Amino acid sequence: QAAPPDTGAMLDVRPVGYVIGLLLVALGASMGVPMAVDLLDQNGHWSAFFEAGMLTMLSGLCLALACANAVRTRLSLQQTFLLTTGVWLAMPIFAALPFVFGATGSSYTDAFFEAMSGLTTTGSTVLSGLDDLPRGLLLWRGLLQWFGGIGVIVVAMVFLPELRVGGMQIFRSEGFDTMGKVLPRAAQISSQISTIYIGITIACALAYNAAGMGAFDAVVHAMTTVSTGGFANYDASFGAFQGPHEYIATVFMLGAALPFVLYVQLLNGAGQPLVRDSQVRAFLAVAAVLVGVTAGTLVVFGGMPVERAFREGLFNIASILTGTGYASVDYMQWGAFIITLFFFCGLIGGCAGSTSCSVKIFRYQILFAAMKAQIRRIHSPNGIFQARYDGRKVAEDVLSSVMAFFVLFVVTLGVFAVLLAMTGLDFLTAVSGAATAVANIGPGLGPIIGPAGNFAPLNDPAKWLLAAAMLIGRLELVVVYVLFTARFWRV
């Protein structure tokens, strides 16, 4: 592709604005769904969605029209970066409106936090009294996470490999020229993946329903399970559904943390990639070990009955590891070992190309392969050793992107923790809050934002910081940071 010559001109943001405008129209239109629910319930809350929907659609329409004279199917690399961050910034601005206009009557800060937490599939909440909210708002929270989940899969499958961010270029489709053609490719992938995503969600909802969960709860929780989002319809989070529901949720949480491209292959009749994928195997192995350790600790040191220890260990480890963030019990009561284990667990994450978040399994695999190569090089300084992933050599730029991701992840976590402490939070709340936001998990640690707590008591600056951390974490850091470089804005 021929790059345009450097004219010293500013980046043309209109093609980006056009796409964001259209997506806002779609977001506004989707508010019709919870509106319909509130209309059916005759609870008098439908107007909040009507107002928010109108405002969103009109704003989106204006933006799209203003940019309509510069529509492109080929986006430049800069425009692709800008689009990715722009979408995740514009959506919550409007998705927040129903929380302001509706029964929650939230401040805009709280509403934006809730919307960002939803769309980034983080699942931290500032709302309490969930059990008594109108069903429209509960459905809206579920929908936000569900949209966020499919959005993230598309970003991970199309945008990130194209942008060569965080080592995701390792998942570029070979022999497929996507350069500049992210929009058509995104549309194509979305339609393939959507079928699977909707199918899994329906299966999850049916399973929940069969186990005894009411139809509405089953649908909303299926949406927040499959997106590894973690919003629940009850203040007790998933504690309202102990027993068989926990096993069902575990299956779907783990399933949602696998690379969705493998499901596409499975649908096309190729089941082997799913079974043989090294990332999937490593992920399931890590999960098995962690569940064993947790359940063992609960039985041996906590004196818990074996089935309950296994079930609660399984559910809560799957919830943290996939970054879903449901809690079926207050695991702050399980002692310091499990709390510390869960904290570092959250920094592992699921597989790339799924709805899960955090550092992700494939990056650890690449990092450990690189270290193995390093140690070999130490033994034989004149030998040439290259890290291998899934049997293939890891290209140098993949390796350095992965390492840059890891360093940025840790430094980002540290900086946000210090900034959060600056707003007045205590050490545990600040550090675990930064981690849970950057890794898009949901609950933090401690009495305030822990699994039995809520983000409502935090001050406003802390809420904005956490919302920013969620966005940065969800878009794999570099996608956001690159916008802050002066070089970026030059054509």
Place this chain on the structure above:
Amino acid sequence: QAAPPDTGAMLDVRPVGYVIGLLLVALGASMGVPMAVDLLDQNGHWSAFFEAGMLTMLSGLCLALACANAVRTRLSLQQTFLLTTGVWLAMPIFAALPFVFGATGSSYTDAFFEAMSGLTTTGSTVLSGLDDLPRGLLLWRGLLQWFGGIGVIVVAMVFLPELRVGGMQIFRSEGFDTMGKVLPRAAQISSQISTIYIGITIACALAYNAAGMGAFDAVVHAMTTVSTGGFANYDASFGAFQGPHEYIATVFMLGAALPFVLYVQLLNGAGQPLVRDSQVRAFLAVAAVLVGVTAGTLVVFGGMPVERAFREGLFNIASILTGTGYASVDYMQWGAFIITLFFFCGLIGGCAGSTSCSVKIFRYQILFAAMKAQIRRIHSPNGIFQARYDGRKVAEDVLSSVMAFFVLFVVTLGVFAVLLAMTGLDFLTAVSGAATAVANIGPGLGPIIGPAGNFAPLNDPAKWLLAAAMLIGRLELVVVYVLFTARFWRV
């Protein structure tokens, strides 16, 4: 150099044993110094050093004699690795004895912890009632850190660049063939550096004395300042010496965290390298910003008088940043922001080739340069951009060593935190304990191991874990980890 052919034989450990034996003899002999002090004091405690010294010298002699038929001046790479870890493991085993035999009457666990904490210049202590200890034992603690400090400089200047560990190969002396000749080179460097090290220590002791500190305290604190060790002669740590002493300590702590090779050049009449070194400039800039933020917070939010806020901010930031770990006040009382800031501060560290520890400034410089190159590459996927350090291109193997170091550092910290929590420590104690040990700082956070606390109440497994973490951190992780690979032990 011609590598010997692979014979399937085991590594010859005798040349390593020989050197360790000789160093043990020297360690045992050095116990004569505190013995002399206790003899002069006529406090009846000299016999502990006599017994420990005899035992150490005899053990060292036996080891040296047993290995004497395989003395080499050229060590293989494996032998060099083994020597580095072996020295830091063998020394504390014997250096612990005076704490067992002497007035403290410590358990061997406590004694080993104290000795390892000393020789790794960590400075965490299990001893209380320091104010009433015989002076011999106080001097022994100071000596351990002082030996550890010079040892670490030699390792950083000779061994690590040779071993190509953690990116330290960037500091290889050009045009100087050290391959295999680490022992002669170490002897040569040691004698050059020792002069400077002793000179700085004397200057520090004189300055402390001039400011009013007693002669004995001045000598011991000079030894633990220049080694960025942080052992103090009083339970109140450096709190016994508020005022001018804090300024003096700051100057020498910061000075001890600069690359010692620059002092060699300064002695040879070249002062420019010290002033122009990019690592030194970055380190001082980071320190200045952190002091400003801390002092500002104390004045604005704590209502502290300006001089006191500046002095205490300066001293305690310098203490954490250089990894010295003195505390002049209980900064746990300074609020969550400063606590969180100090925690992450400790993960920065001083300059390479100094007595300080943790990740170190040059690694962050290289990591950020690599990220800058990454972002440039994102803009122009076909361009070739390389990270630069100090004006020169960073070789790929340096970059990947630095990144591997960082990843290992974070993962090690996480694993030790989880293991410490498993022994029953609370989250804050486990996480800050792991960090303070791996980064060789000294105090942790919280009521138990915080600046006003002590490591004595911890359980024995936790103490052994922390001692292991100190060793691993002090030897830049890879040096220790490489011994756990099966490949290492093959010739």
